[in-house]
Amino acid sequence: KVLIIGACGQIGTELTTALRKTYGFSNVVASDIRKSDNEVFNQGAFEVLDARDKDAIKACVEKYAITDVYLMAALLSATAEKQPDFAWDLNMNSLFHVLNLAKEKVIQKVFWPSSIAVFGENSPKKNTPQHTIMEPSTVYGISKLAGERWCEYYHKNHGVDVRSIRYPGLISWKANPGGGTTDYAVEIFHEAVQKGSYTCFLREDTSLPMMFMDDAVRATIDIMNADAESVKVRSSYNIAALSFTPKELAEAIQEFIPNFTIAYAPDSRQKIADSWPESIDDTTATTDWNWSHTFDMKAMVSEMITNLQRELV
Ligand code: VAH
Secondary structure (H helix, E strand, O other), X not given: OEEEEOOOOHHHHHHHHHHHHHXXXXXXXXXXXXXXXXXXXXXXXXXXXXXXXXXXXXXXXXXXXXXXXXXXXXXXXXXXXXXXXXXXXXXXXXXXXXXXXHHOOOOOEEEEEEEHHHOOOOOOOOOEOOOXXXXXXXXXXXXXXXXXXXXXXXXXXXXXOEEXXXXXXXEOOOOOOXXXXXXXXXXXXXHHHHOOEEEEOOOOOXXXXXXEHHHHHHHHHHHHHOOHHHOOOXXXXXXXXXXXXXXXXXXXXXXXXXXXXXXXXXXXXXXXXXXXXXXXXXXXXXXXXXXXXXXXHHHHHHHHHHHHHHHHO
């Protein structure tokens, strides 16, 4: 039985649907601090659950006989800079609660999301390796690096079966991102379809690692289904799909919406983006659990525009 904590977020919403397809509706419980109005959450068990409340998590696990927990609740990079104390409390204490429940054998398996935000200014910018310098300069990146260290510690010292992926920026249309720096790559599609123009909060030449949500959700389920001994990295795995700049994304959109125009007004998120890699080396994930991406730039842009044109207009 599976519990998703933070199920109403950008990843959680699609992960809920995918896990229900994989394991059956009655075996997947969605939870979040409040229920979103997304239809997904009327189709199966939903619990209002604060990820910072260990007793509440334990009660939910016992109520539904949960074996696997996907802990998707967190404050993302831009929001975390504005609320550092809350971000540290939510991002870290929720992880400790779930790791301790696994240590106490109350749950059997944990998925925890990390991010390319664990890399910093002096990490190699191109094809950033699985193991390299990691000096994140954002509250979010610091919390994700610390979380990775604790995941590996609980695996090595307490035998906890926790698995983790360093997500790049994720692009999706079913649920909006919340407070990230890569969110421009989602907002741009909504504006392109609805208004035909977009003002981007990053410079036109800011290259960042990105991925279409379907690939990220498949990677999440694949790593959780991999044999334990093949998951050799117990901090978190690099995965990659594509990298592009806002200029390149705008040009790809113009292939579908010729009159689309873009303007640039970099804000405080530019500093966050400048501290992150441009591209990621994910050969370790491919070697260990056969990871590979499927959506390239054209397929991703086509999916986003055709679905948003149906949903929004
Ligand atoms: C963010 N979407 O922008 C998240 C992610 C790599 C980016 O961590 O904060």
